[in-house]
Amino acid sequence: MNTWGNALRLSIFGESHGPAVGIIIDGLPPGERIDLALVGREMARRAPGQETYATARREADAPEILSGLWAGKTTGAPLGAIIRNQDSQSGDYDTKLRPGHADWTALLKYGGHADMRGGGHFSGRLTAPLVFAGAVAKQLLARRGTTVLARIVRIGEVEDTEAPIDSEAYRQVADRDFPAGAAAGERMKAVILAAKAAGDSVGGIVEATALGLPGGLGEPFFGSLESGAAALLFSIPAVKGVEFGEGFRFAGLLGSQANDELYLDQGAIRAYTNHNGGILGGITNGLPVVVRAALKPTPSIAKPQRTVDSAEWRETELRISGRHDPCVAPRAAPAVAAALALSLLDCLLAAARLAPIQGGGDSADGGDQGGGKDWAE
């Protein structure tokens, strides 16, 4: 269904060429100041049209907040927000199914009733409300000491092999227009522009990191932080892989290489390494959480492709002429960060639940200690 989360609950809706896309965020504590300028900055990073290596389609993407925010602070009631669709050109699409796109599966599932103009409910446009929600979540996290950042670590064959050496360096990379190491970033942009020039597109990998996080967030088994974050990440169009810490690289490691050995630092347990990406048994250990999402190349390419026309039900050739990102990684980066931030806030809200009673309840007799409360009737 269209809802996600436990202590934090998201409900999403909208279609690319309908009136609006939107999201409801429930579970936000009351009294949290939301800086809408910061929200806008996050959304601008996701919005189309900023750069030549992205689509030329331009949208203001200004969220309209309909509830849950009053005098600049959360009220505790569900926060509802919509983002109008302003620049849709329905003529861009036709009944020829785009290979690699949900056109085909929407037809199978909805029998032709889906509004697939612009990708419909499957459009990358749905990441706009997700990024909005993530921008809200990031402010609550930041106020409690946790920062969530994202960077591009691979485009095509170009990998950014220089990991930032500390949190300040990570932030500098993440804040760039093209959030990658300077040298690798230039080569990545060149790969994107080359794909664009060839009427093609290219895939990539985005990494998100949470710094300054408390330990003990998440649940075992079905409620693991990895499960919640992955569910959210795989809802982002184009994401086809998710890994934490060393992820798929673990396959080639020995236990003696992969284990993060422990030591004591001023009475606190610490690890010499962070191969597990800050998560053990589904629960944070206080080290940076590191997640990577693999993004497939944009299916909409100008190169001719063999496909089927769903109206005429015949084989045909498709040449897509609309405006499309040659690579979704730059605009997906804030969505990946949003997914991680929302996952963490969900766990953080849940973790605040009823604290263990002092002494583990040893001295409590299970009897009534509330009889003093008067009986007003």
Place this chain on the structure above:
Amino acid sequence: MNTWGNALRLSIFGESHGPAVGIIIDGLPPGERIDLALVGREMARRAPGQETYATARREADAPEILSGLWAGKTTGAPLGAIIRNQDSQSGDYDTKLRPGHADWTALLKYGGHADMRGGGHFSGRLTAPLVFAGAVAKQLLARRGTTVLARIVRIGEVEDTEAPIDSEAYRQVADRDFPAGAAAGERMKAVILAAKAAGDSVGGIVEATALGLPGGLGEPFFGSLESGAAALLFSIPAVKGVEFGEGFRFAGLLGSQANDELYLDQGAIRAYTNHNGGILGGITNGLPVVVRAALKPTPSIAKPQRTVDSAEWRETELRISGRHDPCVAPRAAPAVAAALALSLLDCLLAAARLAPIQGGGDSADGGDQGGGKDWAE
């Protein structure tokens, strides 16, 4: 929390050295015959002790079904089953935190109250009820034409580069004791035994595939099949990465390489390739669903490791002497298959919901067509 699923609902519980582990499966249609011998065969594949490359700990792992099954068929009520823990040796574990294990994070989350003997609720033992549920799901799927299989595709540096050429070949590989291609499998086993001999462990990758699946299963966005399956897969201990189709390999592809071009085959849409692993926009297209899970090396190794003793709160050295799998991949394979099967059954049950009315409701006036029903009172 400890529940998963929408139309199919799982609730799991248990600790490695407690009386039992168990699972409740709700949403199973009534009247489905469950072959318990088949279930037992699945569970035996996961159970410890079969082979030298697995742990020597032996458990019967016979599920006791407590409800939901009557005269060999599902009743429609929740199916509850438990598996007794018979062979636990609590002395195997101590207060030294195992690096790479949830010992540390359980301490952070539960403040010392968790029963961490044998890994407690974080133990791989929890995959026993998951494999049980998966074995039930696989029978419902098989009866409707869908087969779910799993194989090991990588151990350490050894990759099985020869993908099975058809479904029969896949089944032959999956049915082996060590479910991998014959040649690669021998080399993989050697890697595992070498790690074992060195007091070490090694990681791997398991692939699961669903064949004979209808298209149109799954939901867009938060309800994507990938989201549901990944949430379940990441609940399996040791899984640190999940990818569908080309997964992380998409990062290095161009759109013209990655898109699955379409054609018509006797009136049905088909694709020339299956780079997307049978899923587009979170929904199945009828091609085989292909998912891969990366498994980290078993954290419990015999080699000495630097760690912290949580009772004495001092740094120490840990040498684990208990019986542990040098590689979890062989026993994780049925768990990965179970996770895929359960995800698919959840979608299949949901997809059977109220069909579109004939003619799309055009001729219906929205008025009462039920007045003929008598008013008995």
Place this chain on the structure above:
Amino acid sequence: MNTWGNALRLSIFGESHGPAVGIIIDGLPPGERIDLALVGREMARRAPGQETYATARREADAPEILSGLWAGKTTGAPLGAIIRNQDSQSGDYDTKLRPGHADWTALLKYGGHADMRGGGHFSGRLTAPLVFAGAVAKQLLARRGTTVLARIVRIGEVEDTEAPIDSEAYRQVADRDFPAGAAAGERMKAVILAAKAAGDSVGGIVEATALGLPGGLGEPFFGSLESGAAALLFSIPAVKGVEFGEGFRFAGLLGSQANDELYLDQGAIRAYTNHNGGILGGITNGLPVVVRAALKPTPSIAKPQRTVDSAEWRETELRISGRHDPCVAPRAAPAVAAALALSLLDCLLAAARLAPIQGGGDSADGGDQGGGKDWAE
């Protein structure tokens, strides 16, 4: 949280004096024609300002559909709709807590951050999106033969003791501006007007009925139709009691009076009576579902009341001068009907899940029947 339902999922948001209230409906089958004129008629019944016995506050209450509807039919994607708040007069309310209202508990829960202008998220205005969703649900139900109707059965001491003798009579009562038996209705209106004249308000009971319903809808225990409907009904502001069939009257009955004896009618099981309101064990039996909701008197009355000023934190007297319904029953009737319709549609969608296999799976061998599906890769 702000979500409800399983196969049908509702997410609600909004505050009385914010920009808009709204709802997302997920799980609607694709291709369902929605008659917006019928929706508007339902919403007009709930909207304020039609009659002297209701508040004079007027709102157009025209829903704006933002997604999920295309060319007049559902797309299968979440249907999102908002209703703008146009006629709010924030000056109507002050910091004096209204006795019997959520002013007090919102203060306890949200610590003063809630936007309680006009009742905020606790306002009866939130029933507007609920009635909208109910109007959509009623059209899907009607197309499948089920009609949902509501009538007022009690206002103050006036009870409508003449139950409609058949479905046609019920419809006639339900379609009235004041949906009650003609004679009783006039006396009820007089009671409301008398309360209004006295600066007071009065309680009532609304009954909703579903006719032409199939048997077998609902689930046992936590998933009972009664559980789902009651959860939704108790979310309607002012509802303080819910009963099915004889409800609280069962307490005074013997089993021999309360049981609905059975007979055969053209091969179908039927009951001579319907004391159980069409539901046994949480599941429909095909007889009309009958539910009653008790509504407390509107807390906002003109009569002086002793209360506390939450700004000055002192005892004070409150005289409410704003426009308020002297009785919420007339406007609550469509909300109660909506809650029943949505509960039934949720069950109906769930009941359509995977049908039992022919022969109960006896002949199936649990093996692969899907091998014929080609292996395209």
Place this chain on the structure above:
Amino acid sequence: MNTWGNALRLSIFGESHGPAVGIIIDGLPPGERIDLALVGREMARRAPGQETYATARREADAPEILSGLWAGKTTGAPLGAIIRNQDSQSGDYDTKLRPGHADWTALLKYGGHADMRGGGHFSGRLTAPLVFAGAVAKQLLARRGTTVLARIVRIGEVEDTEAPIDSEAYRQVADRDFPAGAAAGERMKAVILAAKAAGDSVGGIVEATALGLPGGLGEPFFGSLESGAAALLFSIPAVKGVEFGEGFRFAGLLGSQANDELYLDQGAIRAYTNHNGGILGGITNGLPVVVRAALKPTPSIAKPQRTVDSAEWRETELRISGRHDPCVAPRAAPAVAAALALSLLDCLLAAARLAPIQGGGDSADGGDQGGGKDWAE
């Protein structure tokens, strides 16, 4: 489905004549001591066979705890417990559908596959795990000052019109074997025994109260405490009505009679009356929560009844000779209290979520305050 709750999650399973019934409780904080003797005392009140006015079927009803409890305290992992069915006599039931029972609707829903021996999954036996969970919840509540009590307020035409004057008096009533005022209780018992002698049964009303509760628990709208509690209460077999505070009596009241006027008591807001049963807008105000559940007469009576034989598909007469409670109210009382206790604990756990930041976040800049956390990698 078979799950209930948000911050506290229940999953229930079992059939009356199957091997066992059981429940999983997830979300319990770690380190809570559980007094199993107190749990046993609660369960004994629900168990059959104590009194002549209840059924003679006897069961030990000793719960076997399978997980989540270690050394007498909760571990934080899901607490799973089963209760074996020991004294089932399958011969008691036949294929004649019991009027007023779920026999009919189970047939409609499950097509004959349900195990309806002893009522199957619809049996009152399912309240055993519910009472178990409630007994656990009550201990956590008691340790935090909240007591949950239940009493019988009506059997047949006998009403207990003398409400306990304070919490101590309430406790004395609730602790009786037959939890009602002494005089009324004797008359109620006489009514039950008369029904039994006549081969009949009789209905009743049970009231549950929570004392010493903090204000601010619950959520608006769909998440109202009333919605959660009602959903749980309506899952108890035989419950056909639920009301809070004055409930259905509100219908006959004026606002000036129904509103609970407010005053200040040592700086805290208090109400002169408690007509709303401690809940306003779905949220507790700190006054006692009062809920009443209407119970229909036991459908299984000895008197001859007209019905249908589902095997022979013909009309027939049914005379039930098995052991059945002539009135479920005495044994339902602990189940009603359990439902209230579980609802409150769910809200209490959720309410403990992330507290508002000091100063409402005014001074926070939304920036990173967590940079001090080292970057261990």
